[in-house]
Amino acid sequence: MSIILSDFLVRKPEGYYCRYGDFFIDAGSPVAHNVVSHAHGDHASSGHDYVYCTNGTALFMSYRYKQNRKDSYQVKLFNGTFKIGPVEITFLAAGHILGSAQILMEYQGVRYLYTGDYKLQTDETCEPIEVQQADVLITESTFANPEVIHPDPIQEIKKLEGHASNILLGTYVLGKAQRITDLINRYCPERRVLVHSGILPYHRLYDEHGLKKMTYEPYNRREMKQGEQNKVYLVPPMTFNSYFRATKVLRAFASGWKRLQAQNDIELYISDHVDWNDILHYIKMVDPKEVWTLHGDGTILKSYFGDRLMVRDVLSA
Known part of the structure; x- marks a missing residue:
């Protein structure tokens, strides 16, 4: 039986770090290997040796960060699998903005899905969200509150x-x-x-x-x-x-x-993030064994599930 590693992804000052593949996700300061979910400034930054991202994200980052070396971008297709160290990585569309990706990481038989920012609402200007099952769902929790329901x-x-x-x-x-x-x-x-x-x-x-x-x-x-x-x-x-x-x-x-x-x-009230109902629906579709939260407050989500599902923040290193 494969074991979920509680420290597979941890919070460090530079960003979210996976020591098993020695790479960061959405690092805010320069690192050697940075996997970027999308091109918004709170997820994408400059100065990295290597940036792994979709074509859309590379386009926007190249425009915004002209000082970056062109050969630093390691552009990957949606649904194409690549490796950093022993960790297999696949980009899945996140439905947030053009080029936005969820980052599916597979290691020792366990699937960890980092959503980045994502939305379920229809948006014809970007790729629609793609859903896959994962053992651990690492979800943003910007609007993880039942008081927040986005209108049509x-x-x-x-x-x-x-x-x-x-x-x-x-x-x-x-x-x-x-x-x-x-x-x-x-x-x-x-x-x-x-x-x-x-x-x-x-x-x-x-x-x-x-x-x-x-x-x-x-x-x-x-x-x-x-x-x-x-x-x-x-x-x-x-x-x-x-x-x-x-x-x-x-x-x-x-x-x-x-x-x-x-x-x-x-x-x-037009948001490009999931609301409370969307998060619950996405958890049901992904069917994880554990939910790790970031980019917001997961306290209410943890209370909602109680003993039915492990919900916690991403650990700090």
Whole structure:
């Protein structure tokens, strides 16, 4: 019988470390071997000797971290297995952003599945999540709270309709902005999407290498001030916060966090993370013997399962 190793993945200052293969996952500071789940800045960083990731993640990291050596990227296909030391690794689509991957690790007959950030909701701008059974599910727990249930994103985006005003919409530049653009294109077709310069390069990378084309325009101040009041101007969070005195626009911010909806004109609860129900559903589908939590608070999840399933945080080294 194969034994689950409680220290297979541990938390170190640099990131999550697997000593059995001598590699890190989503390291935040330079290491020799770094397996990267996706290209968001809290998971992807610069300066590593070798970066193992999908093509989509390599594209975004190459744009953001131009100082990285091109030969540091070890690009792997989804569902293609490779080894680091004796550990077999397979990337499975995570459904979070374009190129986002779950990291399935197999060692001595035990399967450890690190989700990275993931979502179950439909998103036509990225690869849909793939489910495989694992002995240990290592899951993010950003919204691991029964008080957080994400609403239908289609009904949320339709809140932008019916307003005789332009809309200033705060959004994260990679993944969320492209999903929002696609949702507006499909469900608010009368709305023109204008894109901030900080978001525009990622839209173009999605257009060149992604799953579908989006309809949008670079931001133009004259267009925003003239003509029909049917425009949605997508801006990064810092820009959104700096425009707190903006007039003649309605304000909205696309996020699952309630605190980011305060004082806005339109609440827009669109998240690229799993909520409480999604986490429970995913645990059922993966059918693990143990659940290890990170990126959030797993206390409520542990209490929910009690003696029925081992739930704990990833151990610190």
